[in-house]
Amino acid sequence: MIGTSRRTPGRNPHTNPLHTVIATRELGQGIFILRLAREGMHFRAGQWINVGIPGTGEQREYSIYSPPSADHLDVLIKEIPGGEVSPALHRCRPGERVEIDGPHGAFTLVEGLRAAPHYLFCASGTGVSPFHSFVAESPAIDYVLLHGVRHHAELMEPGAFAPSRFVPCISREGAQPGEHQGRLTTYLGEHPVDPSTYCYLCGNSDMIYESFSLLTRFGVPREQIFAEIYF
Ligand SMILES: Cc1cc2nc3c(=O)[nH]c(=O)nc-3n(C[C@H](O)[C@H](O)[C@H](O)COP(=O)(O)OP(=O)(O)OC[C@H]3O[C@@H](n4cnc5c(N)ncnc54)[C@H](O)[C@@H]3O)c2cc1C
Incomplete structure (x- = not known):
């Protein structure tokens, strides 16, 4: 929602x-x-x-x-x-x-599910903050984090996330191996997620509304999409 x-x-x-x-x-x-x-x-x-x-x-x-x-x-x-x-x-x-x-706030991981879910975390800029808290508290969760920034220098503390679970999306600089050159939403549009995924979106409203629209198009139920809009 x-x-x-x-x-x-x-x-x-x-x-x-x-x-x-x-x-x-x-x-x-x-x-x-x-x-x-x-x-x-x-x-x-x-x-x-x-x-x-x-x-x-x-x-x-x-x-x-x-x-x-x-x-x-x-x-x-x-x-x-x-x-x-x-x-x-x-x-x-x-x-x-x-x-x-x-x-x-209620932007927290769902509790009481029968099976441990796969999570997609989408952050723009400092919107990575709650995901840092999730992963530091529960390192065993199954997640992929897409982090949208303009420049590498804005990635903050990328070492906090397992490289295999972390996709930096760099919009205004050349990307390095393992990164996406371009906007987070472009990456998401090219990588459909399974409808069973629990999706958390945090940061600026443009990224959130565009990601929400892509996720619902992929068949993710609205009840499995959570958003925290910063501005
Ligand atoms: C639920 C929630 C959680 C938030 N968590 C964080 C957080 O963890 N870290 C964080 O840095 N901010 C976060 N914000 C944004 C933060 O609350 C402030 O809006 C921000 O720090 C600007 O406050 P200010 O008083 O310095 O600027 P203001 O005098 O309030 O306004 C400056 C302008 O900057 C805009 N703005 C706000 N944030 C940004 C941004 N990141 N980039 C560009 N423009 C912006 C505002 O919309 C406003 O137009 C969060 C906002 C919400 C609603």
Whole structure:
């Protein structure tokens, strides 16, 4: 089912829990991992949290990049130049505190199926974040991840995924062996998936709507397609 998580400003920015910044790690291209103290927060892989600078009243949604089993909380953020929140989060230094509301969302792996399913994960840009959490939490799941980016430098941490299960789709640079030169949706259109596949789509709305349309054309039931739209 296609759905977008509505922007949900924290219930009351003054009462949201504060989490200490442990570190920021630069991945290039304005993309960074913000590592926060877990502070006992429970979540399921695939969920997202609202993050903001205390006192500003502004928060934005970020998928949780780390698995529920980790003792810290990572979010993978692309700084949007001129944006209200992501540049401020990029400037955070260890020891500072951010406010968090959540977790939210139902973009989680299905439970209770009779047979372990095959999963197709389609990500554009930082939309790879929930898939990183899925795979780190459940390394034995049977998946293929298509990751659409413009340049190789935007692949972030490709080593987190088994090479045999990972198809980088590079739209604006030459591809290397094992990669697809072109858009994710072009690759998907040329590689029909079995209708029994459980499909998860995360990132920008154009990729999600186009992938949804291809998947339903392949015969994948709508109930087996899950989407998280970032923008
Ligand atoms: C459920 C959900 C989960 C999300 N998870 C993540 C995540 O894990 N990592 C992440 O980096 N972002 C994620 N986002 C997007 C994030 O919430 C913010 O929209 C983004 O960080 C920009 O916020 P800003 O305040 O800096 O910019 P704003 O001042 O809010 O606006 C800047 C403009 O940038 C656009 N924009 C937002 N994201 C992007 C993008 N990636 N590339 C280009 N333009 C963009 C917005 O539509 C807006 O027009 C998620 C969004 C949703 C709804």
